[in-house]
Amino acid sequence: MNRPLTLASSVAGAVVVALDGTVLTVAQPTLRRDLHASLTQVQWTSTGYLVAVAGLLVFAGRLGDSYGHRRTFAVGMLGFGAASAGIVWAPGVGWVIGLRVVQGVFGALLQPATLGMLRASFPPDKLRTPIAVRTAAIGVAAAAGPVVGGALATGFGWRAVFLLNVVPALLFGVLALASREEKRPPAPVPLDVPGALLLAVALACLVHALVTLPGAAWSAPVALLAGVAFVRHERRAHAPLLPPDVVGSPAVGGALALLVTASAALNGGLFACVYVLQDGLGLTALHSALLSLPLAVFLIAAAPVSAVLLRRAGARATLAGATALLGAGLLVLARAPGEAAFAAGFALVGAGFGAVMVAATHVVVRQAPAESAGVAGGLQQTAMNVGPVLGVASATVLTVLGPARAPMAVLGLAALAALPVCRALPGRSAPAPAGSTAGRSDTPHTDHGVERGPYARSLRDHED
Numbered sequence: 001m002n003r004p005l006t007l008a009s010s011v012a013g014a015v016v017v018a019l020d021g022t023v024l025t026v027a028q029p030t031l032r033r034d035l036h037a038s039l040t041q042v043q044w045t046s047t048g049y050l051v052a053v054a055g056l057l058v059f060a061g062r063l064g065d066s067y068g069h070r071r072t073f074a075v076g077m078l079g080f081g082a083a084s085a086g087i088v089w090a091p092g093v094g095w096v097i098g099l100r101v102v103q104g105v106f107g108a109l110l111q112p113a114t115l116g117m118l119r120a121s122f123p124p125d126k127l128r129t130p131i132a133v134r135t136a137a138i139g140v141a142a143a144a145g146p147v148v149g150g151a152l153a154t155g156f157g158w159r160a161v162f163l164l165n166v167v168p169a170l171l172f173g174v175l176a177l178a179s180r181e182e183k184r185p186p187a188p189v190p191l192d193v194p195g196a197l198l199l200a201v202a203l204a205c206l207v208h209a210l211v212t213l214p215g216a217a218w219s220a221p222v223a224l225l226a227g228v229a230f231v232r233h234e235r236r237a238h239a240p241l242l243p244p245d246v247v248g249s250p251a252v253g254g255a256l257a258l259l260v261t262a263s264a265a266l267n268g269g270l271f272a273c274v275y276v277l278q279d280g281l282g283l284t285a286l287h288s289a290l291l292s293l294p295l296a297v298f299l300i301a302a303a304p305v306s307a308v309l310l311r312r313a314g315a316r317a318t319l320a321g322a323t324a325l326l327g328a329g330l331l332v333l334a335r336a337p338g339e340a341a342f343a344a345g346f347a348l349v350g351a352g353f354g355a356v357m358v359a360a361t362h363v364v365v366r367q368a369p370a371e372s373a374g375v376a377g378g379l380q381q382t383a384m385n386v387g388p389v390l391g392v393a394s395a396t397v398l399t400v401l402g403p404a405r406a407p408m409a410v411l412g413l414a415a416l417a418a419l420p421v422c423r424a425l426p427g428r429s430a431p432a433p434a435g436s437t438a439g440r441s442d443t444p445h446t447d448h449g450v451e452r453g454p455y456a457r458s459l460r461d462h463e464d
Contacts (some may be wrong), residue, residue, distance in 0.1 A: 005128050005179060006121040010114040012172045013077060015141045015225030017107055020084070023229050027158040034158060037093035044097050046055030047211050052104025053111070054385050055204035059196035061112035061378025062241060066191060069116035069264055069374060074176035076110025081169030084162045097370075115365050124366045127368025128307040128358075131365065135358045136303035141297060146289065195233050195241035202226035207386065210393040242379075243372045251315075252376070254424035255363035258319055259383035260390070261418040262326055262356040265411040266349060268391025269330045270295075272407035275341070292344050295350035302354030307427075311358055314428030318359045323415055323422070326352030330412030334405045363425060399436050 025045065083103040090096045118130050149453045152160040190192045204221035212219070234240045246252055270292075278289040302322075310319040329348025335375040361380055368376035395407035 003121050004180075005175065006117050007133065008129070009172050009176055010118050011137045012133050012168055013073060013110045015116040015137050016077070016080065016169055017111060018138045018141035019145050019148075020103070020107075020165055021160075022142055023149030023152070023161040023164060025146070025149070026147050027153040028160045030153045031093075031096070031158040035093040035096070041093045041097065045093070045100050047208070048097050048101040048110035049104040049107070050211070050385060050389060051204045051207050052101045054207045054389075055200035055380045056105060056108035057203075057385065058199055058241060058375060058378035059191075061106045061116065061376070061381075062191060062196070062375035063109070064113045064116045064374030064377075065372060068330075069113040069120055070176050070179060072374070073113035073117060074173045076106045076108075076113060077169045077173030077176065079106030080110060081166050082171060084165040084169065087162045088159045088166075090159075093174075111381040112374050112377035115361070115380060116374040118368055119342060119365050119368070119373035119376070127366050128310050128362055131362050132303040132307035132358050135306075135354060136300045136363070138357075139296060139300040139303065139354060143293070143300070152215050161442070175462045190239040192234075192237055192239055192241040194235055195230060198226050198230035198233055199241060203382065203386070204229055207389050210386075210389045212391040213397055223461060227360060239363035241315060241375075243369075243375060246368050246372050246375055246379070249367050250424040251367045251426055252364050252379075254316075254421045255319070255360040255367075256379055256383045257421050258356060258366075258418060259380065260324065260387040261415055261421075262353055262360075263384055263387030264391030264394065265326060265330060265415040266391065267354045268395035268411045269333060269349065269408045270392075271296045271392045271393045272331055272404065273342075275399070276404050276408075291339055292346050294347035298350035299354035302351045303358050306355040306358035310362055312387050312428070314426060315359055315363050316425040316427045319356060319363075319425055320350045320419055320422040322355030323419055324352070324358060326356060327412045328352075330408050330415065334408035334412060339366055367426075423453045 028042050028045065031037065031045070032039070059075075060072065060315065080103055082108060083099050086102075087096055090099060114134070118134075122130055148164070149161045152164070194298050200332060205219035205226060209220040221427045235243060274288060277291065283291070304395045306318060306322070307323075325348050329345050329350075329352055332341060332345035332348060336345055364376050364380045391411065394411065398407040398410055405446055409414075
């Protein structure tokens with residue numbers, strides 16, 4: 001695929017997934033009334049999707065590394081669109097839950113591929129801008145989703161919200177299939193099926209345990225046992241699911257930790273803030289949504305700014321500043337006396353989280369070798385899926401145990417406590433002498449300007 005089409009496909013895949021989650025949240029009350037479903041059943045329309053996605057993301061990334069990210073993306077988009085169309089015609093809530101799980105399977109295929117295609121198509125020193133564009137598009141989708149979903153659910157019913165995904169998913173899926181064949185490794189990496197199964201069980205059970213908090217769940221000990229078994233298996237496997245050059249990188253580990261922390265802090269903080277605004281201050285749902293608009297605006301604006309900061313200041317300084325902004329914003333929300341302070345807190349949270357997303361994703365994708373781009377994308381997406389579940393679960397427990405604003409304060413302090421992790425990230429690249437690659441701390445996996453791996457290409461020795 002050519003670079004413009006690759007970027008458009010990556011953005012389309014990310015937006016389809018982002019819209020799907022936000023529009024469903026708004027449509028769930030209407031769905032419950034129309035299908036005479038219980039609250040637990042309605043919750044499983046989201047939980048079933050999350051469990052399927054979390055369990056399969058990394059394995060789906062490895063499939064892309066072995067058989068081509070374009071092909072994996074096409075199958076994921078076409079399947080996601082078909083499942084969305086099926087939900088439109090679902091006769092009961094059981095069908096909706098089942099098809100949402102199917103959506104999760106195909107969503108797991110397409111999400112790592114959106115990043116894997118970028119890593120395979122763009123040189124490492126050109127990844128900042130595509131990732132920033134993708135992040136800004138996700139921000140627009142997240143901001144527009146509740147409004148669009150509310151309008152569709154009010155005017156046409158809950159089934160109409162799923163029609164949003166059908167046309168773009170099928171269109172870009174067909175375009176990906178019709179595009180020129182991408183380069184593939186001459187010898188595909190063997191698939192570690194036992195490792196994939198153990199990781200899927202561990203992650204799926206972890207997500208299930210988190211969404212059932214504060215109650216006890218059988219899935220928590222199962223997640224722990226499967227996790228231990230997975231680690232033991234990976235140490236002995238000839239071709240492990242998680243390549244050592246990816247998971248053994250301190251920079252990748254630090255970036256993933258920041259993604260989990262930031263997404264947990266954001267989603268848990270907002271979960272608690274909604275109740276403070278509506279139950280504590282007596283605001284309507286619409287008034288609350290309008291008050292939180294600075295978050296979406298600054299999240300979108302932070303994406304291109306973060307790309308510039310990455311080039312000029314490096315990942316370490318960019319992520320440290322962004323994480324500090326996020327934590328400070330949550331602390332402002334925890335102490336906000338009125339609407340102006342809430343708006344300021346939302347702006348800080350949006351700016352911080354937007355910059356964290358761009359900078360941390362850039363580190364994960366760029367630091368990973370091209371032949372492991374799918375696994376890196378799967379890990380990034382896993383962090384972005386597990387983080388929100390962890391954050392909301394934490395906020396729920398904290399709300400039960402303490403004051404309504406306690407979750408925002410605790411999660412804000414947790415974000416600030418993660419700042420030392422930034423030391424593991426690459427700093428600002430030092431200018432290299434002509435004809436030399438020395439001092440290029442932000443350009444890994446190169447040897448005399450030539451990237452190793454099946455997608456090898458010459459890299460220019462300067463920053464864009």
